[in-house]
Amino acid sequence: MEGEKKEMHEEEKKRISMQRAAELKDTIADYQEALKTIPTGFNNWERIQATQERFRTFFKASEDDWNSWRWQLKNRVTRPEVLKELLPMDSKELEEITKTGSEYRWAVSPYYLSLIDPDEPDDPVKLQCIPSIHEYIDQGGYDDPMGEEFTSPVEAITRRYADRLIIKVTNQCAMYCRHCQRRRGIGEKDLATPREQLQEAVDYVRANKEVRDVLLTGGDGFMIDNQTISWLLDELSSIPHLEMKRFGSRTPVTIPQRIDDELCEILSRHLPVYVNTHFNHPLEVTPASREACFKLARAGVGLGNQAVLLKGVNNDPFIMRKLNQELLRIMVRPYYIFHAKAVKGTTHFRTKIEEGIEIMEKLRGFTTGLAIPTFVVNAPRGMGKIPLLPEYLVSMGKDYIKIRTWENRIMHYDNK
Numbered sequence: 001m002e003g004e005k006k007e008m009h010e011e012e013k014k015r016i017s018m019q020r021a022a023e024l025k026d027t028i029a030d031y032q033e034a035l036k037t038i039p040t041g042f043n044n045w046e047r048i049q050a051t052q053e054r055f056r057t058f059f060k061a062s063e064d065d066w067n068s069w070r071w072q073l074k075n076r077v078t079r080p081e082v083l084k085e086l087l088p089m090d091s092k093e094l095e096e097i098t099k100t101g102s103e104y105r106w107a108v109s110p111y112y113l114s115l116i117d118p119d120e121p122d123d124p125v126k127l128q129c130i131p132s133i134h135e136y137i138d139q140g141g142y143d144d145p146m147g148e149e150f151t152s153p154v155e156a157i158t159r160r161y162a163d164r165l166i167i168k169v170t171n172q173c174a175m176y177c178r179h180c181q182r183r184r185g186i187g188e189k190d191l192a193t194p195r196e197q198l199q200e201a202v203d204y205v206r207a208n209k210e211v212r213d214v215l216l217t218g219g220d221g222f223m224i225d226n227q228t229i230s231w232l233l234d235e236l237s238s239i240p241h242l243e244m245k246r247f248g249s250r251t252p253v254t255i256p257q258r259i260d261d262e263l264c265e266i267l268s269r270h271l272p273v274y275v276n277t278h279f280n281h282p283l284e285v286t287p288a289s290r291e292a293c294f295k296l297a298r299a300g301v302g303l304g305n306q307a308v309l310l311k312g313v314n315n316d317p318f319i320m321r322k323l324n325q326e327l328l329r330i331m332v333r334p335y336y337i338f339h340a341k342a343v344k345g346t347t348h349f350r351t352k353i354e355e356g357i358e359i360m361e362k363l364r365g366f367t368t369g370l371a372i373p374t375f376v377v378n379a380p381r382g383m384g385k386i387p388l389l390p391e392y393l394v395s396m397g398k399d400y401i402k403i404r405t406w407e408n409r410i411m412h413y414d415n416k
């Protein structure tokens with residue numbers, strides 16, 4: 001009698017579990033359908049490699065040339081006449097690129113250019129690297145919406161927090177993002193921060209004992225040479241109260257060749273080191289990026305990603321879900337999604353805040369917790385990053401709360 005009852009019980013449990021599993025399958029069907037139309041670097045790799053072959057012939061470059069970051073940097077495409085040989089476009093578009101190029105600098109590494117699907121007019125990589133007439137005609141926005149100029153105690157430092165600060169090591173980037181939020185200081189001229197200014201910044205950190213975390217960025221933190229990085233890390237590592245070093249670099253996305261063995265060896269000698277990079281779309285996550293990120297990971301470097309929410313590129317919950325999943329495949333932990341600020345020349349990329357919140361809502365529960373970054377806005381006047389979240393706490397009673405689950409079920413939760 002007892003045994004029979006237990007058996008029934010087991011059967012009932014099983015039935016309920018099966019029902020729930022079927023229900024869960026329903027919550028992912030729309031995503032699986034959407035994936036058919038989201039290009040990724042992995043599933044486009046054959047096309048990309050064919051393009052790279054073509055580019056190498058055009059540049060008369062050997063495989064070693066192509067795999068050298070110096071070569072990639074030296075051969076950045078900066079002129080419409082060259083661009084049109086590599087990426088088919090009509091004369092109107094070429095004219096617009098020329099026009100915008102007269103106002104804002106542009107430069108694309110052959111590698112990053114090779115990711116673009118020429119049959120896709122709104123290709124997400126193209127939108128990020130090829131100048132658009134929208135930049136030229138942009139009437140909105142400010143040059144410096146964050147008031148960075150007012151948070152710089154010494155030339156190369158931006159300090160907005162008590163325990164951590166930024167040292168800008170250069171204003172150079174491997175590619176000039178069309179959505180760059182630092183357009184004011186980045187891109188028009190390549191300027192590595194002079195050694196004396198770096199020394200001054202190091203001295204500032206040494207003199208301020210509450211600073212335990214330094215972020216080396218720019219521009220792009222990896223656009224300076226390995227010797228300078230080695231020297232800077234040696235200097236910083238000799239400061240007893242400094243607990244960690246971080247880099248901000250988009251090179252794993254735009255010139256993954258930059259992550260060479262020598263750089264990894266230098267970084268591994270100065271752990272703990274963290275690198276935050278800037279992938280915005282799953283098409284950017286390629287086998288070449290994976291190689292760069294795995295190298296960094298093997299060197300002991302912790303990897304994070306800071307995406308920017310960009311209209312037409314990634315303002316879609318499914319694209320963001322896929323991006324963050326692709327990042328985990330290459331050992332990169334999604335860290336932030338930034339709301340795009342009102343920077344002059346970039347306002348065509350701006351979204352409403354609600355879109356970011358909806359993306360967060362459609363990540364939590366729907367995918368791996370590690371794939372969920374924090375959505376942030378930068379407070380005005382350099383007052384820091386502020387997280388914005390969907391609300392899960394519906395109401396509070398005297399000894400209970402009402403919560404909303406990821407599937408939108410309202411539930412009662414004891415709080416005695």
Ligand SMILES: *Cc1c(COP(=O)(O)O)cnc(C)c1O
Nearest residue numbers: 158159160161164165166215385
């Ligand atoms: C973003 C930022 C940091 C780092 O902030 P975390 O939230 O710790 O990643 C530090 N200083 C400045 C000025 C920043 O803008």
